[in-house]
Amino acid sequence: MHNIVHVEIPATDMKRAKEFYGKIFGWKFVDFDPTYSLFNPAGRGVGGGIYKVDAVPTQSPVRAYILVDSVDATISKVNNAGGTIVHQKGEVPGMGWYAGFKDPQGAEVWLWQRSPRRRQPQRRSRPVQRSGRRVRRGSR
Numbered sequence: 001m002h003n004i005v006h007v008e009i010p011a012t013d014m015k016r017a018k019e020f021y022g023k024i025f026g027w028k029f030v031d032f033d034p035t036y037s038l039f040n041p042a043g044r045g046v047g048g049g050i051y052k053v054d055a056v057p058t059q060s061p062v063r064a065y066i067l068v069d070s071v072d073a074t075i076s077k078v079n080n081a082g083g084t085i086v087h088q089k090g091e092v093p094g095m096g097w098y099a100g101f102k103d104p105q106g107a108e109v110w111l112w113q114r115s116p117r118r119r120q121p122q123r124r125s126r127p128v129q130r131s132g133r134r135v136r137r138g139s140r
């Protein structure tokens with residue numbers, strides 16, 4: 001409960017914004033009307049929309065982080081597509097890496113890359129009682 005379920009990005013030029021985010025993240029868009037376009041990421045994740053504004057706020061009051069496989073590779077894509085890095089790659093020890101950028105219209109978005117997880121030791125299977133007979137977990 002209380003999970004983030006939708007993120008909205010402001011844009012002065014809807015077409016340019018959709019081209020930029022489509023190029024960086026591969027998002028597909030569905031136009032709701034001329035001032036609003038929805039996106040859903042492939043697989044799991046939070047979807048959202050791009051909405052038309054007269055001027056993009058100069059500083060975002062809330063940060064939205066987009067999960068990526070590689071912050072470094074995504075920063076390169078952002079630079080090649082005309083975005084500006086506002087915060088170079090940083091680390092949250094034991095958790096992952098982040099960076100921030102502004103799209104060509106000035107909307108600020110953040111990236112998040114999870115740390116590889118260490119393999120957890122396998123638990124020994126304990127017998128489980130079912131319908132009067134004993135079975136091992138994971139067996140049928």
